[in-house]
Structure formats: C-alpha cells, structure tokens
Amino acid sequence: MTMMVSLLRTSTRLIALCAAVPLVLFSNGCSTGTDNNSAQELQAIPQLSGKAALGSWGVQTANISSDIKPGDDFYGYVNEGWLKTAEFPAGIPRMDSFVELALKAETDIREIVADATEKPENSNQQQIAALYTSYTDLDTLEKQGLQPVKDKLAAIAAATQRGELAALMQQPGYNAIADLNVQIDTRDPSRYILALRQGGLGMPAREYYLLDEAPYPAHRQAYADYISDLFKMANMPEMQALVADIVQFEHALADAQWSNSEMRNPVRMTRYMSLAELAEYAPGIDWLAMLNSLMVAPNEPLHKDVIVVVNTDSALQKIANIFQTTDFNVLQAYMSFHVLDNYADYLAKPWRDRHFAFYGKQLQGLAEQRSLEQNAIALLNGYLGEVVGQEYVKRHFPAEYRQSLMVYVNYLKNAFRERLQAPGWMDDATRKQALEKLSMLKTEIGYPTRWHDYSALELKKDDLIGNIDRLYGWLMNDTLAKLHEPVREWEWSYSPQQVNAYYSPPQNExxxxxxxxxxxxxxPNADFAVNFGAILTVIGHETSHGFDDQGSQYDGTGRLRNWWSEASAKEFKKRGDQLVAQYETFEPVPGAHINGRLTLGENIADLGGISVAYHALQNYIRDHYPDGAPVLDGFSAEQRFFLSWAQMWRSKRTEDYQRQLLLNDPHSPGRFRANGTVRNLDAWYQAFDVGPDAALYLPPDQRITTW
Known part of the structure; x- marks a missing residue:
C-alpha cells in the first residue's frame, strides 16, 4: 500500500529496474519475527521517561471538535483543529502525517549533507557531497546547457531501424514502451526472473489520455504545449511539427494498457513465455535485441529460450503492434521529447521551471516550487537512498525502539492467530493454511542487516547528468546480477529514512x-492505547496484506498458488464485494468517487489491521490491567485507540493531486480510511455511543468483518 512521500518528481523511467513492487502502507534491521507464545508476548510495553510528542499522552486533544459528532464524521471530529490550520508546504500538493515526518527526515538529512566531505573517493560521504553539489551548482548547469544529453538525442536521430530504437529504450534516460523488471519468481520464490509490463506514458495515468470530462482535455492540451516548448528550448523545430503525433501515439499506448484495477490480479499478471514465444505473440518488437542491449558484463547475453514473466500480456501485444505501425519519425520524436523531459529537472533553471509548470502547477495544482536545497535532498533520497540511510540510522534510530516495537508485533501476531482460529466464515482446511502462513511471517524493523556496496560508483560534483546515468547503470547491473543469484533475503525495497512500511508477498515479510x-x-513515550491505535494498526495492516485479495493468493513460502477452499474463497469474495460497494459511495472531490476495486486490497488491510489491533488491545488490557485500563482526560483506553487511528490519517491534498491519486493510487484518502473502517466495527459504536441517527451508522448486518 503506497503512501510514501515522493517530494520530488524523479522520473521512474530512469529507475525502472527495481525489485518486485511490494504492498505498502503509505511503504542494524533484523529478522526478529516470532510466532510462538513466548514470554515476550506477555511483557508490558516498555515505558520511557520522556513526554509524549503529541498532547500529554499521544493525541492532540486540542484539535478535537466541539461541534462535529463522532458518529457523523469521526475523522473531522478528531482532526478539526488540524484541518483548519494545516498548510501545504511549498511545492508539495499534500500535507499529512507522512509529509510531516518526511520533512523532518529532510532536516535530519540536511545535517548529513553538511557533514559530508569529498574524501575518501567513492565513500558514502563523498558520494553524498558530489550528487548534492552537482544538483545545486546552477552556474555549471547553465554553462553546460543541453550538451550533457546531446549524445542521447544524436543516437535517436542516427537510428534507421525500429530495432535500434527498441534497444535504446532500455538505456539510461530513454523512455521505454515496455518496462523491464527483475522480480522474485512466484513459481519458485528462491530465484529471480525477468519481467515485462506495459509502459511509455508521460502523464500520470492512462485516464489522462482517455477521459473527456474536465480537467483532462485541458491537461492534454497543456501536455502538448509542454512538448512543443521543450522542442523549442532545444532548438528542434522539425520535432515541433510532430507534437500532435506524439500525443496521439501516447493516446494509443494508453488505450492499449490495462487499468490499475486490472493489474491487481497476480495470476493474470503472471504469464510465462520464452523470448521466442513472446516474439511470436507480440512480433512488433525485437524483444531479444531489446533485452540484450542491457546484458553487459558480467551478465551473459540472453537467448530465445530464456523464460520471462509477461505481466500485461495483451497490452504488450497491442503496444508492439503500435510500435511497428507508427511512422518512424514519430517514434524518433517521441523518444527525443522524453529524453528532454526525463532530464529537464537535471538541466539549467529554465528547464526545471518549465518542467514544474506542467507536472507541478498544471497537474498537481501547486503554486510554487520547493527550494533548490529541498529538491537536492529529495534527489539524494531517490537515487542514493541507501547510502543516505546508512548515515541516517546511525544518528536517528534509537536501539530501544526495536525492543519496544517487538512487544507490539508479538501482541498483534497472537491476536491475529486467535481471530483466525475463532469459528467464522473460514473453513477448517483454509484456516489451517492461513495459520501456517501467519506462523511463517517474518518481521524486519528499522534498517537491513546488510547494505548494498556502492564503492564502485563514481560520482562527480560537476556532472549531474553523468551522475544520474552512472547511478542508473549501477542499479541496472546490480538488478540484472540477481538473475544469477539466490533471492536476497537482506534486500529491502525502500530506504530507512523513507516514511513507509510494507508487506512483500513473495517473501511473506x-x-x-x-x-x-x-x-x-x-x-514510546505515549499512552499504550495510542500506540495500539497507531503503530499496531500499521503492523496489523501490513500483516493483513498477506491475506487480502492479492496477498491471499500466495502461500507462506511466497509461492503463487490457490490454498483456499471454494467455500471460503466465495465467502471472502462476498466480503470484498461489499467493501467495494461501501467505498464507491465516497466522493472525495466533486464528480470523482473512490474506485472500490483499485483500493480493495488497502481497504481490506485497513479493516483487518484495525480489527486485529483492537483485539490485541483487549488482550493487553486483560494481561496488564486486571482492574481496567486507566481513563485519561475523560477518554477510555478504547476511545484513545480510535482517536489515535483517526489522528494518524489527517490529511489535506490539492484537488488536482487528489484527482490524480483517485486514478492510480490504491489507497483511499485519509478521511475515508479513518471513517470507512470504524463504521464497520461494533467496538467503535460502543466506545462513542454511536446510534442509528448518526451519519456513519451502519446496521449490524451491513458491517463487514474479515478476520
């Protein structure tokens, strides 16, 4: 479930070679998970001597509304004060808990940058200093002009065959109409496999090309103007005449692509083919030549019998045909534009300003850019995240946090086990498999036990685009090397300074x-019930991803296989369909509703996570407060649990950005994550005495439970 903050629009096309995408929350560490009834599960939460950061015990009660009733809008009731006063940070189309912590992390990283030195060569310190300086040295960038990308543009212009363009597409800086990945093979989770899926668009989602209602026609016109302006700035008038053709080409790609909802089916996303079979299935692209353009030493060239997993088969078949039938000069113009677009943020200030005017102002409703220094730190997080992360955790991750958190983890696992064991809609055969999967779940906290070795990576303080290309090349080679290795149990999908948590289905982690x-x-200084309502619901959320509509199709070893009985699968689907119907009634912005299918996995995880965490809270009170948990400022432990849950999801977004997320983000907006879950929980009704006259009220027979 992805809610991690991307404070700089770094082109994903430059870092497309990456691990298989995990399910994320928002998304020395060690494997500390356990599933035994150990004494640790009965421990009290370690109480530190400090003061809670928010309010006197963990919730900012000053933000609670005196006018909104909990049963009418629980989110608004808890967060009214914050919603009235919170402002968007410059250059960011949202403000929420994730952004607040991301900004704090940036402040911490600013100290790391200030301490970074240029010696020794290729050390963490030198790499941080070099990349930061190369981005912020506007005088050097102004002098270099467009020279750093001239070779790439020349390579496109020199191509005479489609195969040459296809081979370029996988190289640093070029746009690929088929995205390459290396992911864990879900038939055999001990190894990796090459994967291919649809790609090639310049706007955030396929719907930006296909929808006729406002604001999408205006966005398409602004996109055409942006393309034309980049060609004008690059002194490429012959390309300006092809702007409409480029937009039409991308429209055709968008029309061929699967929707984000369609890509939520892991079985459908897993079609195995040899490269020879792929060539026969989608003959418009020389797939072998395209992939072998990447197979540099020490990676061996591929051959036609190599198996790849094709994630979006019918889309790639159509895309290959579009590539084959589109005029060659249009393909060259398309690729030339995307070189300019991909590097616009790494060129002189006029290029950055024009890039922001379209992607920031037009598409996200932003009035101003972030500062040069803030963008530089975001760049470091995007491209050197793990290098920065090594320095970050030395300074900002207290060792005692892990011990404290593991008490919560163990309470959560025990509660999850109890709920799975309870009689209900899941039959015994499926329940046995679910319990086995839960027992195999691994937990990682803080940062990995092993870091990647970046010592061979050369970064220079006066060569930003060269640095970006070398970073991409390092990542490409490291990723392809996985094809000759066992699965890297130590490798994480995100850097420790990113505000995130995630579940990996093929690693059950x-x-x-x-x-x-x-x-x-x-x-750790807050009231225990507050932490149960916050971090334990996060832990429950990620654990629930192992059993949502996607994660439930993987077993405990990470293998994609059906371990559900027909009867249990039918019951689970019924609950999912009910949840889809509930969330599709929510309208975050006028005329735009939540896509219940796209957000189903996250909504299941939210509902499952808060349900299990509340069960764990009751177990904790039973174990440590036999006479009942204390009341704080008039709020019971149960009320504090739910207050903390809603406080965690406080959020503001620009309308343009919210519309964008409704198309491609699998998470519901914060208001509906808070309200959409609690209205299904009997305990919430009891805690706040919510009756049938409340706006959020659901009759008991309409409240959905999973586990």
Missing part, C-alpha cells in the same frame, strides 16, 4: 522503516 517509527505512528 513485513518491514517497518526507521522513519515511520515516530509520532503520530509510534511514540
């Missing part, structure tokens, strides 16, 4: 990054 283990998600 939940990971909590260091930066998210702060208020409002986790505060």
């Amino acid at each position: 939940i990971v909590f990054l260091a930066a998210i283990l702060q208020p409002p998600f986790f505060d």
Whole structure:
C-alpha cells in the first residue's frame, strides 16, 4: 500500500529496474519475527521517561471538535483543529502525517549533507557531497546547457531501424514502451526472473489520455504545449511539427494498457513465455535485441529460450503492434521529447521551471516550487537512498525502539492467530493454511542487516547528468546480477529514512522503516492505547496484506498458488464485494468517487489491521490491567485507540493531486480510511455511543468483518 512521500518528481523511467513492487502502507534491521507464545508476548510495553510528542499522552486533544459528532464524521471530529490550520508546504500538493515526518527526515538529512566531505573517493560521504553539489551548482548547469544529453538525442536521430530504437529504450534516460523488471519468481520464490509490463506514458495515468470530462482535455492540451516548448528550448523545430503525433501515439499506448484495477490480479499478471514465444505473440518488437542491449558484463547475453514473466500480456501485444505501425519519425520524436523531459529537472533553471509548470502547477495544482536545497535532498533520497540511510540510522534510530516495537508485533501476531482460529466464515482446511502462513511471517524493523556496496560508483560534483546515468547503470547491473543469484533475503525495497512500511508477498515479510517509527505512528513515550491505535494498526495492516485479495493468493513460502477452499474463497469474495460497494459511495472531490476495486486490497488491510489491533488491545488490557485500563482526560483506553487511528490519517491534498491519486493510487484518502473502517466495527459504536441517527451508522448486518 503506497503512501510514501515522493517530494520530488524523479522520473521512474530512469529507475525502472527495481525489485518486485511490494504492498505498502503509505511503504542494524533484523529478522526478529516470532510466532510462538513466548514470554515476550506477555511483557508490558516498555515505558520511557520522556513526554509524549503529541498532547500529554499521544493525541492532540486540542484539535478535537466541539461541534462535529463522532458518529457523523469521526475523522473531522478528531482532526478539526488540524484541518483548519494545516498548510501545504511549498511545492508539495499534500500535507499529512507522512509529509510531516518526511520533512523532518529532510532536516535530519540536511545535517548529513553538511557533514559530508569529498574524501575518501567513492565513500558514502563523498558520494553524498558530489550528487548534492552537482544538483545545486546552477552556474555549471547553465554553462553546460543541453550538451550533457546531446549524445542521447544524436543516437535517436542516427537510428534507421525500429530495432535500434527498441534497444535504446532500455538505456539510461530513454523512455521505454515496455518496462523491464527483475522480480522474485512466484513459481519458485528462491530465484529471480525477468519481467515485462506495459509502459511509455508521460502523464500520470492512462485516464489522462482517455477521459473527456474536465480537467483532462485541458491537461492534454497543456501536455502538448509542454512538448512543443521543450522542442523549442532545444532548438528542434522539425520535432515541433510532430507534437500532435506524439500525443496521439501516447493516446494509443494508453488505450492499449490495462487499468490499475486490472493489474491487481497476480495470476493474470503472471504469464510465462520464452523470448521466442513472446516474439511470436507480440512480433512488433525485437524483444531479444531489446533485452540484450542491457546484458553487459558480467551478465551473459540472453537467448530465445530464456523464460520471462509477461505481466500485461495483451497490452504488450497491442503496444508492439503500435510500435511497428507508427511512422518512424514519430517514434524518433517521441523518444527525443522524453529524453528532454526525463532530464529537464537535471538541466539549467529554465528547464526545471518549465518542467514544474506542467507536472507541478498544471497537474498537481501547486503554486510554487520547493527550494533548490529541498529538491537536492529529495534527489539524494531517490537515487542514493541507501547510502543516505546508512548515515541516517546511525544518528536517528534509537536501539530501544526495536525492543519496544517487538512487544507490539508479538501482541498483534497472537491476536491475529486467535481471530483466525475463532469459528467464522473460514473453513477448517483454509484456516489451517492461513495459520501456517501467519506462523511463517517474518518481521524486519528499522534498517537491513546488510547494505548494498556502492564503492564502485563514481560520482562527480560537476556532472549531474553523468551522475544520474552512472547511478542508473549501477542499479541496472546490480538488478540484472540477481538473475544469477539466490533471492536476497537482506534486500529491502525502500530506504530507512523513507516514511513507509510494507508487506512483500513473495517473501511473506513485513518491514517497518526507521522513519515511520515516530509520532503520530509510534511514540514510546505515549499512552499504550495510542500506540495500539497507531503503530499496531500499521503492523496489523501490513500483516493483513498477506491475506487480502492479492496477498491471499500466495502461500507462506511466497509461492503463487490457490490454498483456499471454494467455500471460503466465495465467502471472502462476498466480503470484498461489499467493501467495494461501501467505498464507491465516497466522493472525495466533486464528480470523482473512490474506485472500490483499485483500493480493495488497502481497504481490506485497513479493516483487518484495525480489527486485529483492537483485539490485541483487549488482550493487553486483560494481561496488564486486571482492574481496567486507566481513563485519561475523560477518554477510555478504547476511545484513545480510535482517536489515535483517526489522528494518524489527517490529511489535506490539492484537488488536482487528489484527482490524480483517485486514478492510480490504491489507497483511499485519509478521511475515508479513518471513517470507512470504524463504521464497520461494533467496538467503535460502543466506545462513542454511536446510534442509528448518526451519519456513519451502519446496521449490524451491513458491517463487514474479515478476520
């Protein structure tokens, strides 16, 4: 479930070679998970001597509304004060708990940058200093002009065959109409496999090309103007005449692509073919030549019998045909534009300004850019995240957090086990398989036990685009090397200073990054019920991803296989369909509803996570407060649990950005994550005495439970 903050629009096309995408929350670490009834599960939460960061015990009660009733809008009731006063940071189209912590992490990283030195060569310190300086040295960038990308543009212009263009597409800086990945093979989770899926668009989602209602026609016109302006700035008038053709080409790609909802089916996303079979299935592209353009030493060239997993088969078949039938000069113009677009943020200030005017102002409703220094730090996080992360955790991740968090993890696992064992809609055969999967779940906290070795990476303080290309090349080679290795159990999908948590289906693993283990998600000085309502619901959320509509199709070893009985699968689907119907009634912006299918996995994880965490809270009170948990400022432990849950999801977004997320983000907006879950929980109705006259009220027979 992805809610991690991307504070700089770094082109994903430059870093497309990456691990298989995990299911993320928002998304020395060690494998500390256990599933035994150990004494640790009965321990009390370690109480530190400090003061809670928010309010006197973990919730900012000053933000609670005196006018909104909990049953009418629980999110608004808890967060009214914050919603009235919170402002968007410059250059960011949202403000929420994730952004607040990301900005804090940036402040911490600013100290790391200030301490970075240029010696020794290729050390973490030197690489940080070089990349930061190369981005912020506007005088050097102004002098270089367009020279750093001239070779790439010349390579496109020199091509005479489609195969040459296809081979370029996988190289640093070029746009690929088929994205390459290396992912864990779900038939055999002990190894990796090459994967291919649809790609090639310049706007955020396929719907930007296909929808006729406002604001999408205006966005398409602004996109055409942006393309034309980049060609004008690059002194390429012959390309300006092809702007409409480029937009039409991308429209055809968008029309061929699967929707984000369609890509939520892991079985459908897993079609195995040899390269020879792919060539026969989608003959418009020389796939072998395209992939072998990447197979540099020490990677061996591929041959036609190599098996790849084709994630979006019918889309790639159509895309290959579009590539084959589109005029060659249009393909060259398309690729030339995307070189300019991909590097616009790494050129002189006029290029950055024009890039922001389209992607920031037009598409996200932003009035101003972030500062040069803030963008530089975001660049470091995007391209040197793990190098920065090594320095970050030395300074900002207290060792005692892990011990404290593991008490919560163990309570969560025990509660999840109890709920799975309870009689209900899941039959015994499926329940046995679910319990086995839960027992195999691994937990990682803070940062990995092993880091990648970047010592061979050369970064220079006066060569930004060269640095970006070398970073991409390092990542490409490291990723392709996995094809000759066992699965890297130590490798994480995100850097520890990112505000995130995630579940990996093929590894059956939940990971909590260091930066998210702060208020409002986790505060070791806060009331225990507050942490149960925040970090334990996060832990429950990620654990629930192992059993949502996607994760439930993987077994405990990470293998993609059906372990559900027909009867249990039918019951689970019924609950999912009910959840889809509930969320599709929500309208975050006028005329735009939540896509219940796209957000189903995250909504299941939210509902499952808060349900299991509340069960764990009751177990904790039973174990440590036999006479009942204390009341704080008039709020019971149960009320504090739910207050903390809603506080965690406080959020503001620009309307343009919210519309964008409704198309491609699998998460519901914060208001509906908070309200959409609690209205299904009997305990919430009891805690706040919510009756049938409340706006959020659901009759008991309409409340959905999973486990």
